[in-house]
Amino acid sequence: MRKEYGYGKYDNVITALQFERLLSSFGPTEGKVSRPSDGKKPKSIGWIQCVGSRSEQLGFPYCSRVCCMYATKEASIAKEANPDIDITIYYMDIRAYGKDFQQYYDHAKDLGVKYIRGRPSSVYENPDESITIKYKDTLTGKIEESTVDMLVLSTAIMPNKDNKRLGEALGVDVDENGFFKQDSLLTDPIQSTRDGIFLAGCIQGPKDIPDSVSMASGAAAKAVAPIKDREKHIGKEFPPERDVTNEKPKIGVFVCHCGKNVANYLDVEKVTEDAKKLPNVEYADHMMFVCSEDSCKKIKEMIQEKGLNRIIVAACSPRTHGGLFQDTLMEAGLNKYLFEMANIRNHCSWVHSDDWNAATDKAIKLVSASVAKARHLESLTEEEFSIYPSTLIIGGGVSGMKAALALAKMGIKSIIIEKESKLGGRLRHLHSMFPSDMKSEEIIDPLIKEITKNKLITVMLDSELEDLEGYIGNYKGKIKQKEMKKEIEFGTIIVATGFREIDLKGKYQYGKNKNIVSQTELETKLKNNDLKKPKNVVFINCAGAMDEERPYCCRVGCGVSIKNAKLLSQKFPKAKTYLLYRDMRVFGKEEEEYYSDVLKNYHVITIRYPGDKKPEVVLDKNNPKDGPVTIKVYDDLLKEEMTIPADLVALTVNTEGGAETEKLKNMLKVPVDAAGFFIETHAKIKPLDFSTSGIYMCGAAHYPKNLVDSIAQAEGAASRASIPISQEKMKGEGIVSEVNEDLCRGCGTCESACAYSAIEMKPHPRDPTRLVAEVNRALCKGCGSCAAACLNSAIEQKGYKSKQINVMITALIEQGAAK
Amino acid sequence: MNKISDENVDVNALKLKKGDLVKEVEDLCGENLFGCYQCGTCSAGCPFVEDMDLSPDEVIRYVILDKKEVLNSKTIWLCAACYTCAERCPRDINITKIMEALRQIILRKNIDRTNLTDIPMEEKGSIPQLAFVCLFRKNVG
Ligand SMILES: Cc1cc2nc3c(=O)[nH]c(=O)nc-3n(C[C@H](O)[C@H](O)[C@H](O)COP(=O)(O)OP(=O)(O)OC[C@H]3O[C@@H](n4cnc5c(N)ncnc54)[C@H](O)[C@@H]3O)c2cc1C
Ligand code: SF4
Ligand code: SF4
Ligand code: SF4
Ligand code: SF4
Ligand code: SF4
Numbered sequence: 001m002r003k004e005y006g007y008g009k010y011d012n013v014i015t016a017l018q019f020e021r022l023l024s025s026f027g028p029t030e031g032k033v034s035r036p037s038d039g040k041k042p043k044s045i046g047w048i049q050c051v052g053s054r055s056e057q058l059g060f061p062y063c064s065r066v067c068c069m070y071a072t073k074e075a076s077i078a079k080e081a082n083p084d085i086d087i088t089i090y091y092m093d094i095r096a097y098g099k100d101f102q103q104y105y106d107h108a109k110d111l112g113v114k115y116i117r118g119r120p121s122s123v124y125e126n127p128d129e130s131i132t133i134k135y136k137d138t139l140t141g142k143i144e145e146s147t148v149d150m151l152v153l154s155t156a157i158m159p160n161k162d163n164k165r166l167g168e169a170l171g172v173d174v175d176e177n178g179f180f181k182q183d184s185l186l187t188d189p190i191q192s193t194r195d196g197i198f199l200a201g202c203i204q205g206p207k208d209i210p211d212s213v214s215m216a217s218g219a220a221a222k223a224v225a226p227i228k229d230r231e232k233h234i235g236k237e238f239p240p241e242r243d244v245t246n247e248k249p250k251i252g253v254f255v256c257h258c259g260k261n262v263a264n265y266l267d268v269e270k271v272t273e274d275a276k277k278l279p280n281v282e283y284a285d286h287m288m289f290v291c292s293e294d295s296c297k298k299i300k301e302m303i304q305e306k307g308l309n310r311i312i313v314a315a316c317s318p319r320t321h322g323g324l325f326q327d328t329l330m331e332a333g334l335n336k337y338l339f340e341m342a343n344i345r346n347h348c349s350w351v352h353s354d355d356w357n358a359a360t361d362k363a364i365k366l367v368s369a370s371v372a373k374a375r376h377l378e379s380l381t382e383e384e385f386s387i388y389p390s391t392l393i394i395g396g397g398v399s400g401m402k403a404a405l406a407l408a409k410m411g412i413k414s415i416i417i418e419k420e421s422k423l424g425g426r427l428r429h430l431h432s433m434f435p436s437d438m439k440s441e442e443i444i445d446p447l448i449k450e451i452t453k454n455k456l457i458t459v460m461l462d463s464e465l466e467d468l469e470g471y472i473g474n475y476k477g478k479i480k481q482k483e484m485k486k487e488i489e490f491g492t493i494i495v496a497t498g499f500r501e502i503d504l505k506g507k508y509q510y511g512k513n514k515n516i517v518s519q520t521e522l523e524t525k526l527k528n529n530d531l532k533k534p535k536n537v538v539f540i541n542c543a544g545a546m547d548e549e550r551p552y553c554c555r556v557g558c559g560v561s562i563k564n565a566k567l568l569s570q571k572f573p574k575a576k577t578y579l580l581y582r583d584m585r586v587f588g589k590e591e592e593e594y595y596s597d598v599l600k601n602y603h604v605i606t607i608r609y610p611g612d613k614k615p616e617v618v619l620d621k622n623n624p625k626d627g628p629v630t631i632k633v634y635d636d637l638l639k640e641e642m643t644i645p646a647d648l649v650a651l652t653v654n655t656e657g658g659a660e661t662e663k664l665k666n667m668l669k670v671p672v673d674a675a676g677f678f679i680e681t682h683a684k685i686k687p688l689d690f691s692t693s694g695i696y697m698c699g700a701a702h703y704p705k706n707l708v709d710s711i712a713q714a715e716g717a718a719s720r721a722s723i724p725i726s727q728e729k730m731k732g733e734g735i736v737s738e739v740n741e742d743l744c745r746g747c748g749t750c751e752s753a754c755a756y757s758a759i760e761m762k763p764h765p766r767d768p769t770r771l772v773a774e775v776n777r778a779l780c781k782g783c784g785s786c787a788a789a790c791l792n793s794a795i796e797q798k799g800y801k802s803k804q805i806n807v808m809i810t811a812l813i814e815q816g817a818a819k
Numbered sequence: 820m821n822k823i824s825d826e827n828v829d830v831n832a833l834k835l836k837k838g839d840l841v842k843e844v845e846d847l848c849g850e851n852l853f854g855c856y857q858c859g860t861c862s863a864g865c866p867f868v869e870d871m872d873l874s875p876d877e878v879i880r881y882v883i884l885d886k887k888e889v890l891n892s893k894t895i896w897l898c899a900a901c902y903t904c905a906e907r908c909p910r911d912i913n914i915t916k917i918m919e920a921l922r923q924i925i926l927r928k929n930i931d932r933t934n935l936t937d938i939p940m941e942e943k944g945s946i947p948q949l950a951f952v953c954l955f956r957k958n959v960g
Binding site: 004050054055056057058059092117118119120121122134135136137138141143576596599600603604605608637638 | 876910
């Protein structure tokens with residue numbers, strides 16, 4: 001690591017990873033930000049970006065891809081919790097390239113996080129152990145010193161030291177930086193250099209969580225292919241269920257010590273004894289670890305011996321351990337919904353760790369509430385439904401095609417519908433692809449060939465989805481193919497509808513002069529050899545991006561502009577090329593290296609312009625339509641206005657979701673953001689799923705992205721879509737909502753409350769003139785929103801019926817009053 | 820705003836064609852200036868930056884932009900060739916060599932305004948000897 005930043009020498013210089021630990025409530029300071037030297041809260045903190053990244057000496061040539069955003073995150077969290085701390089981030093380019101990243105960065109600035117463009121030269125320690133940073137603010141031109149109480153270094157992400165050895169052992173190639181090499185970056189980023197070995201996440205190069213998760217799903221798809229040849233996994237067999245409807249409740253309570261986690265902070269003995277006194281409690285005991293095999297065996301024995309028919313475990317969280325205990329019930333022949341958990345660890349021993357009596361008291365209350373509810377628990381059934389073994393893929397760009405091929409390798413049929421008359425998507429209009437300059441037809445032609453040959457893939461060109469009904473496993477779609485209409489069936493759906501350049505509405509004089517083109521138009525011209533020799537070429541990045549109307553970054557534009565600057569310089573070596581940019585966002589594998597090679601080899605002049613002073617394009621008065629133009633740009637670094645004559649202007653136009661997005665959104669009942677990109681269930685851990693089961697997304701339909709990331713997502717989406725299909729049958733939730741048709745007045749409030757599109761208004765079975773809500777048990781996730789929303793209390797959520805909740809509340813109040 | 824006030828060198832007399840400056844500099848020092856990210860590290864660490872009219876990163880930018888007035892900048896003569904900038908540049912650009920190349924462009928055209936006889940005796944006494952050594956070294960290249 002760079003010695004001039006004092007890491008290892010000065011106590012108060014730490015790495016960003018160390019700072020994460022300071023922020024963590026499980027970290028050494030329990031989430032309180034404090035300086036290592038004296039434990040005091042710092043009054044000011046500085047971050048230095050790109051420490052060891054983007055470095056041709058004493059470091060690595062690549063961009064580490066995640067540090068701009070994690071520094072922004074760390075700074076925002078620290079600032080939000082301690083507005084009085086002064087926070088500054090020193091950077092060269094802020095790479096806020098992903099979905100919502102730019103907005104997050106803007107928010108950090110609003111919070112008061114200061115960003116200074118300048119890479120510090122060195123730091124020194126003062127007698128009070130504060131750190132002074134020497135830097136040049138390249139946007140004011142001033143050389144400055146600034147003193148902070150603590151300095152955080154955003155250090156480069158390094159491949160594991162053992163990668164070389166591991167690579168050798170596996171027989172796969174490792175690149176010069178130590179990451180694993182992919183077979184082909186632009187066509188098969190998940191495939192390593194050896195058959196049967198696949199790459200996921202940062203082994204291939206630095207990347208963030210969503211990109212790693214997508215790639216991991218893709219790798220999983222490749223690893224299980226072809227599952228058609230394998231024996232199906234058969235779930236555990238359980239003994240037949242005992243019918244308890246007519247039995248009076250016999251409740252067993254098992255209290256857990258959780259080692260010392262619970263028992264050291266509250267009186268488990270007393271909790272157990274008090275439980276024994278509650279009506280219907282047949283048996284109560286406390287154990288060191290209720291989740292241990294021995295304890296579960298004991299539970300089963302007690303179910304048999306005492307004829308227990310309701311079980312309560314007072315321990316940790318049902319989220320992590322509920323399933324395990326439910327299995328135990330089923331093994332003993334009880335319905336798994338005859339179970340309740342009282343979370344006396346998180347809610348008692350953890351949060352009241354300093355008050356033994358209060359913690360014990362609360363645990364007793366929670367157990368008695370659980371007992372009250374348990375008396376009213378019922379056996380619930382889970383609906384089983386079949387899955388139609390085929391996937392519909394909407395969009396036949398690279399993503400759609402790659403998804404279809406990945407499914408086919410798993411032995412799963414798919415139908416690609418493409419609205420144009422050819423497969424290939426945007427790549428049909430592009431010349432070649434950064435960062436390895438592969439021609440776009442070299443990428444799509446082999447794919448199209450492979451798809452046409454593959455019997456498992458049906459391609460429907462000139463086609464659009466007109467209507468959709470059904471739910472996961474059982475969809476019916478009407479497809480309009482030119483004048484024809486067809487009906488098809490499928491079990492899951494992948495949305496791969498890509499993106500398009502936005503309408504600039506005349507900004508930058510676009511559309512008014514034939515020498516002003518978008519990047520796609522430029523590439524098409526390059527492809528068709530349809531360009532006059534230019535003398536001065538100006539690229540303007542971020543056209544229509546990161547402004548009030550569209551606050552987001554287009555993620556691919558910087559890479560595209562550099563690639564095209566290179567293509568033009570190669571074709572017209574005499575032309576001068578200017579690249580006007582705001583932040584240079586080249587973050588992917590080999591992109592930084594590509595960028596710096598283009599600058600060096602082709603002498604491209606980069607000009608950084610500020611977001612509030614956009615470049616201006618001035619038309620020639622005498623020849624506005626065809627003549628040369630003049631670009632006025634404010635050079636943010638030299639602080640001067642520059643005037644550049646240009647006979648070719650390429651605008652890096654921001655992108656948005658496809659034209660049909662609105663129609664699709666309504667048909668699929670899925671959410672779309674303001675820019676027309678589809679919204680995933682969870683930005684980090686479920687980047688490929690919609691919240692509606694059975695529908696997935698990939699590629700630029702989710703957000704603009706380069707080929708590597710699109711393909712990783714496509715194979716990931718294929719993996720997600722294959723899961724229900726390979727199971728053949730699926731089980732729904734037992735905890736679902738239920739409509740009382742006689743109380744329902746058909747207002748539809750529940751329908752709009754449901755985030756999973758599980759409710760539909762249908763004619764009443766006995767009185768078809770009247771609409772009533774119908775819950776689709778395959779889609780319902782049991783969240784309870786509809787039950788809460790219904791004004792007529794016509795919906796009850798099974799397992800959480802009003803009665804069940806009310807008795808819990810009563811028990812809590814009575815226990816409180818008894819004290 | 821013009822940061823360079825001196826006009827010691829008549830840049831037109833150098834007969835540098837459009838775009839030639841960067842070529843000449845690159846030929847003389849073997850560095851590729853276009854690899855510069857304009858991060859300012861070089862300038863922040865330069866011991867003489869306070870007295871310079873252009874900071875080292877600005878010198879590079881001027882050359883890239885073909886601003887020949889860079890040849891009149893004090894900076895190239897104030898540079899003590901200490902290599903701090905070169906050592907710390909993340910892009911491995913040897914700024915020290917670039918400064919030298921810019922001096923060479925002028926010196927090779929035999930433009931040298933220092934006239935030893937113009938310096939009064941008392942000043943000669945106070946100027947460190949090293950300064951004279953440097954001065955003469957610049958002449959021999
Ligand atoms: C100017 C430019 C240059 C680029 N250069 C590079 C580069 O050099 N390197 C790189 O890695 N990436 C580059 N990219 C990014 C690259 O284009 C994307 O990664 C890629 O196109 C994503 O593929 P996709 O299949 O997700 O979307 P698309 O290529 O947009 O394909 C979507 C397909 O879905 C179809 N479709 C849309 N809606 C429907 C509907 N309702 N029904 C049926 N079909 C529908 C469309 O017609 C299209 O065929 C560039 C992008 C742009 C804009
Ligand atoms: S530019 Fe790249 S290497 Fe530098 S801090 Fe940002 S993400 Fe990290
Ligand atoms: S050109 Fe696109 S990718 Fe680059 S910074 Fe601008 S909006 Fe972001
Ligand atoms: S419980 Fe939740 S998921 Fe189920 S129907 Fe009601 S709102 Fe939808
Ligand atoms: S340190 Fe290197 S990259 Fe940074 S401004 Fe100076 S020469 Fe350019
Ligand atoms: S070599 Fe010259 S420009 Fe570089 S730091 Fe030393 S004095 Fe400054």
